[in-house]
Amino acid sequence: MTELVVGTKKGLFLLEGEPGDEFEVTARAFAGQPVDYAMRDPRSGRLLATVGSPFYGPKLFYTDGDPAGEWEQADGVVLPEGGEQALERIWVIAAGDGADGVVYAGGDPGVLFESRDGGASFQLNAGLWEQPSRPRWQAGGGGLCLHSICPWPGDPARLAVAISAAGMWLTDDGGSSWRRGNEGLNPRYLPAEALQDENAGRCVHHVERAPGRPERMFMQFHGGVYRSDDAGESWTDIGGGGLPSDFGFPLTVDPADPDSAYLIPLVADMDRVTPDGRVRVYETRDAGATWTPRGDGLPAEHAYLTVLRQAFSRTGQGDRLQLYFGATSGELFGSGDAGATWSTVASRLAPVFSVAAGAP
Amino acid sequence: MSATSISTMAVVRVRGTLRGLAGGQSEHELDGATVVALLRALERRHPSMSGWILDERGRIRRHLSVFVGGERARESTAVRSGDRVDVVQAITGGSA
Numbered sequence: 053m054t055e056l057v058v059g060t061k062k063g064l065f066l067l068e069g070e071p072g073d074e075f076e077v078t079a080r081a082f083a084g085q086p087v088d089y090a091m092r093d094p095r096s097g098r099l100l101a102t103v104g105s106p107f108y109g110p111k112l113f114y115t116d117g118d119p120a121g122e123w124e125q126a127d128g129v130v131l132p133e134g135g136e137q138a139l140e141r142i143w144v145i146a147a148g149d150g151a152d153g154v155v156y157a158g159g160d161p162g163v164l165f166e167s168r169d170g171g172a173s174f175q176l177n178a179g180l181w182e183q184p185s186r187p188r189w190q191a192g193g194g195g196l197c198l199h200s201i202c203p204w205p206g207d208p209a210r211l212a213v214a215i216s217a218a219g220m221w222l223t224d225d226g227g228s229s230w231r232r233g234n235e236g237l238n239p240r241y242l243p244a245e246a247l248q249d250e251n252a253g254r255c256v257h258h259v260e261r262a263p264g265r266p267e268r269m270f271m272q273f274h275g276g277v278y279r280s281d282d283a284g285e286s287w288t289d290i291g292g293g294g295l296p297s298d299f300g301f302p303l304t305v306d307p308a309d310p311d312s313a314y315l316i317p318l319v320a321d322m323d324r325v326t327p328d329g330r331v332r333v334y335e336t337r338d339a340g341a342t343w344t345p346r347g348d349g350l351p352a353e354h355a356y357l358t359v360l361r362q363a364f365s366r367t368g369q370g371d372r373l374q375l376y377f378g379a380t381s382g383e384l385f386g387s388g389d390a391g392a393t394w395s396t397v398a399s400r401l402a403p404v405f406s407v408a409a410g411a412p
Numbered sequence: 413m414s415a416t417s418i419s420t421m422a423v424v425r426v427r428g429t430l431r432g433l434a435g436g437q438s439e440h441e442l443d444g445a446t447v448v449a450l451l452r453a454l455e456r457r458h459p460s461m462s463g464w465i466l467d468e469r470g471r472i473r474r475h476l477s478v479f480v481g482g483e484r485a486r487e488s489t490a491v492r493s494g495d496r497v498d499v500v501q502a503i504t505g506g507s508a
Contacts, residue, residue, distance in 0.1 A: 106475045107501050108429065108464045125460070131468045138467035 054367060055412035056376055057099065058384065059087035062402035064101050066119055068412055071374050071388020075397045079119040089362050091408035093147045093155065093170065100126075100155065100171045102142035110142045112157055114171045127173040129157060129165055131181075137161055144362060145171070146201035150208055158198030162189055162215045166227065177227045180213070188251040192216035192274070199361055200259040202284075204266050212259065212269065212284045219254030220271075220284050233280075236287035240275050241321075258303045258361045259284075265310035270340070272303045272315060272361075279313075279340045290340025296327040302364030306373050306390065311339040314346075314366075314391060316359045316377060325356035333375065335391050349394035350385060357381055362406035378404025420445050422495040424454055430499060433461045447478055448487040450497055465499055475502045 056067040056075060064087040069075030081087075082103050088110070090101035100114045101123070113123035131139050140160040148154030153170040163181060165174035189196060197216050204210035209226045212233065220233035234254050239247070246252045255274035262268040270290075271278040277291035277298050291298030297317040306312035315334045318324045326332070332347035351357070357379040364377040373390040376397060382404065384397040424440045431438050435458060442457070444450035448470055455462045465476060471487060472478055478485045479498045491497060 106507075107473060108476075109467055109473055111463075130463055133468050134470065135468060138469050138471070 053412055054374060055092065055410055056365075056384065056397070057090045057092050057101075057406075057408040057410070058378060058401065058404060059090040059101065059362070059406035060378075060382075060402035060404050061086050063087055064090050064119070065398075065401060067384070067398055069397065071386060072393075072395055074395070075384070075386075077398065081119050081123065082113075087405065088141060089144050089406040091145055091147070091406075092410055094410055095147060095151060096153070096170050098170055099123075100145050102145065102157070102159075104141050110139050110159065112142055112145070112171070112174070124172070126167070126171055128167075128176070129159075129174050131163065131176065139163070140195055141197065143197045143199040144201060146203065148208060149203040149205050152208070154208060156201045156203075156211075158201050158213060160195035160197045161191070162186070162196040162198050162218050164198055164201070164213055164227070179223065179228050179230055180221060183230060185251055189215070189218040190251065190253045192253065192255050200256070202259055202261040202269065204261070204283075205263055210266075210283070212261065214256040214259045214271070216257065217253035217255040217274070218251070219256055220259070222284050233284040233286070235285060236289070237271075237273060237278065238276060238289065239273075257301045260303050260305050260313070262305055262310035262312075263307045268310045268339075270303055270305060270313040272300050273298075274321065275299050277315065277340065288340075290336070293336070293341055294343040294345075295334055296332075299324075300359075301361035302359050302377060304364050304366045304375065306366070306369055308370035308373070309337065312337050313340065314364070314375060315343070316364060318358065324358050326359075329354045329356055331355045331357055331379075331385070333377070333387075333391055333394075346387075346391035347394070348392065349387075357383070360405055363404050365407045365409040367409040367411070374409060376407050376409045378407045380404060420491050420493045420495075422450055422491045422493065422497055424450055424497045424499065426454075426499050428501070430461065430464060433464060434458045444491060446487070446491060447472075447480065447485050447489045447497065450491055451478075451499075476500070477502045 058065040064081040066079040067075035112126040115123045142159040155167040155171040157165040164177040200214035202212040257272045267283040269280040278287035300317040331350040332345040334343040376386040380403040382401040386397040442453040
C-alpha cells in the first residue's frame with residue numbers, strides 16, 4: 053500500500069492505493085485553504101503541512117493522529133519580531149537523515165528553519181539569515197523562496213539548500229556558516245555583464261541529492277539542467293541529450309542509482325505547460341548524457357499541464373521505484389515500475405501544489 | 413498628551429478561525445491606545461493568536477481588515493475608551 057500526501061490550493065488530501073491502480077482519498081484537512089507543502093516523516097509517522105492562508109499568513113502544522121482531526125501549530129516558524137521582513141510562505145519541509153528528530157523547513161524570504169523535536173518547534177537558522185549579501189539577493193517570480201533542502205546521508209553537519217533566485221548555499225558545520233555553490237551555472241536570462249555579480253539572479257528551480265552517492269546532485273534551473281559531482285560546489289550542463297526543453301520545475305531521482313534522474317519539462321518560461329500537448333516524464337540513467345521520454349499511459353494529446361516544483365515524488369527504489377506527480381489541473385499520475393508505465397491515480401482534485409509519496 | 417500614554421479599555425471582536433484561537437470567545441475587553449497596542453494585548457492574553465492578525469513587522473495582515481467604531485483603521489489608529497474594534501477577513505473577490 054502506498055500513501056500520497058497531497059497539498060493543493062484547496063486543502064490537504066491523503067490518498068492510498070496500490071501502484072497501477074486508482075487511489076482512494078482517505079482524508080481531507082485544511083479544507084479551502086492552500087496547503088503549499090505536506091509530507092509524512094517516515095521516521096516518526098508524523099504528518100506535517102504548511103498552510104499559506106492569505107488571511108492569517110503562513111503556518112506550519114503537525115499531527116500524530118487522525119489527519120481529518122485537530123492539528124497542532126508548530127512554534128517558532130517566524131522571523132524576528134520588529135524587523136523589516138515578514139515570513140511570506142513556507143515552501144518545503146524535509147526530514148533530516150538521522151534518527152534524531154531533525155526536520156527542516158524552508159521559505160520566503162530565503163529562510164531555513166530547523167527543528168530538533170520532529171517538527172513541534174523550530175528555530176530560524178541564523179547563519180543563513182545573517183548572510184551579509186542578503187540585502188542584495190534577488191527574488192524569483194514566486195518570491196525569495198528556499199525550496200530545496202538536501203541533507204547529507206549520515207552527516208547532519210552537511211546540508212545544501214537552494215533559493216530562487218539566490219542560488220545554491222552549502223554548509224559543512226550544521227548551518228553556522230554558508231558558502232555559495234553556483235560555479236558553472238549559466239543564467240541565460242541575464243546580460244553578460246551581470247554574470248560577474250554573484251547576487252544577480254541564480255534562479256534554481258529544484259535540487260535533489262543522490263542518496264547513494266551524496267556528492268552527486270541534480271538541478272533543474274530556470275533554463276538549464278545541471279549535475280554536480282562535488283556536492284554542489286560546481287555544476288555541469290546536462291540539458292541536452294533528448295530533452296524537448298531544459299525549462300521546468302520538478303525533479304526526482306532513483307535512490308538505487310546515482311546516475312538516475314527524472315524531469316518533467318515544460319515548454320519555456322513564457323509557456324509553462326507540457327510540450328506539444330503531451331505529458332512525458334524524462335529519465336536519465338547515465339547521469340544526464342541522454343534522456344528518454346517515459347509517457348506510456350500519460351495524456352498524449354491536447355494535454356497542456358503545469359507541474360509545480362514540489363509536485364513530483366517517489367517511494368521505493370530500483371525496479372520497485374514508484375513515481376507520482378500532480379498537476380494544477382487537479383490530476384495525479386503514478387508509475388509503479390520506475391516510469392515505464394503510468395496511470396491516473398486521481399482526477400478532479402484541486403490544483404496540486406505538492407506530492408509526497410510513502411508508506412501510510 | 414500623546415495617544416500612547418492614555419489607558420483605554422476597548423472591545424476587540426473576532427470571529428471564525430480567530431475566535432477559535434481566542435478561546436472560543438468573540439469579544440475581548442483590552443487596554444490599548446492604538447489598534448496595534450490592542451492587538452498585541454490580545455496576543456498576550458491568547459498567545460496562540462501570535463502571528464495571525466499582525467505579522468512580524470507589527471503590520472495588519474494584508475487580507476484582514478480592522479474597523480474602529482465602524483471605520484477602517486490602520487495599525488496606528490487611536491482607540492478611545494469604549495470603542496469597538498472589529499477584525500474581519502477582507503473581501504477577496506476575483507480570486508478563487
